[in-house]
Amino acid sequence: MRRGFLITVLLFSLSISLTASAEQIDSDTVREWLGRVTAAGKNLNYEGTFVYRHGNEMEAVKIIHKADDKGEHERMISLTGSAREIIRNNEVVTCILPDSKSVVVDNKTPGTQQLPSFPSELGQLDAYYDFSFEGYERVASREARRVVIKPQDRFRYGYRLWIDDAFELLLRSELLDPDGNAVEQIMFTDIKLYESLDSDLLKSNLSGREFTWVTDDETNHDKPMPVDPHWQVTNKPKGFMLAHHNMHKLPETNRPVEHLVYTDGLAWVSVYIEKIAKNSDSLQGATSMGAVNAYGRVMGEYHVTAVGEVPAMTVEILSSSVIHTK
């Protein structure tokens, strides 16, 4: 009896300490942590394997990452399905696809801008998300801090992140739908960090003999094209701001596409506006792939599609509220 009481007390105090371990943190702390995560992913030398699950599919990928005075070098090899490989030297990305027996080399034109950062006028993330630190957990036999980012409405996904406590690498991440179910998961199963790595590890063993090489020799495809400022999205969930407005040619059709990118700082949605052409099928209504949702509709002689890792409702709202103000 006495013992039973003791156990009850112990369990009770344990449950208190567990609850207490989920502490609120502010968005600045999280932003700083995410900044360090990004930097760690870039600046460290590591080799590991991660699993990637989206929808009903699961893949295992080996990653080797090297950082030196010449920049970032990375090699990813899929361990499941066909032996796809991606080799990246700074901005040059080479995809090797054994199924199609082809190698693609993509060369970023020098002098073009870096990958997008947060729009400067973006408000505090804590107007749309709640942040909490949930204590420590082991991932890939390393100690990790568990952080939960919970959206305050149903227009964006949440995140559960496990950050390596010593090296700040993201060891595991889950994208959560508004009901808290994981729609996409990435997790390292093992990871080793190194002072330095041999460059030979970054080279593909593929000789290229059996492969067709496709090199991006059209230097003009990054050439800026004029955008039409009259395209506007009039209805956006709270916090979504325009981060980019571009015009490019998608190689699929080689026709110009107006491209507007919206973000709240964590979630990103692209809106594509394309003139309807003959013999061209386009999405009408909603569809999804894993965590990604898309919504398409016809607007006069244009076709509008919104795509992004956000709930279905959000792409529908953005796509449906596109207007041309002229």
Add this chain to the structure above:
Amino acid sequence: MTKQIDEKLSAFVDGELEAVEADRLISDILSNDELRSRWANYHSISHSLNGQSVNSEVDLSSSISAALANEPTVFAPQHKKRIFPAALKQAAGMAIAATVAAVAVLMVQPEEQNLFNPGAVAKAPTISSPIANQTVLPVGVNWSVAEPSVASKLNAYLVNHNGYSTPVRGAMPFAQIVSYGTKHSVKTDDSVVLEYNPNGSSVRR
């Protein structure tokens, strides 16, 4: 019969099949569809058990196919195997992987394939490799839309979108791209291809 074949394949995988038998098995694999797919399964199983990357296979393929032509005894049992099981397991795995690649190369008629032509957009040859066909998935299998052309367009949008967004993915920003590669890399009719460009255009055919 099937059991016998399985035993042979298993012995071959472990490097324990005699040269003459191994030679016969290779001929059988080359001429029998069912056996080929069985062999591919064995290959992928032994592969995942060995936990090694697949890319070593292609590197060795030409030398192994030459060896296949001239010197079939290359597959004789390896007696030292028991002494350093781990290291040799790895080596055996590589040899098997190489063999599979050799089989694939033989099936694909290497003389038509040697189009190492950097800088040019060459047309990809039709793939007849049994191994390649093993891993093929239907195009756009994941989008919940019926028409492949719509799915393919959505893929183009999505890959482009990935170049513009910075989702919380840490060290694995290309994970999706590797995964989407499965869907893109299947159109055996032209020289398809998935390309990632942080600035804009993305999927190319």
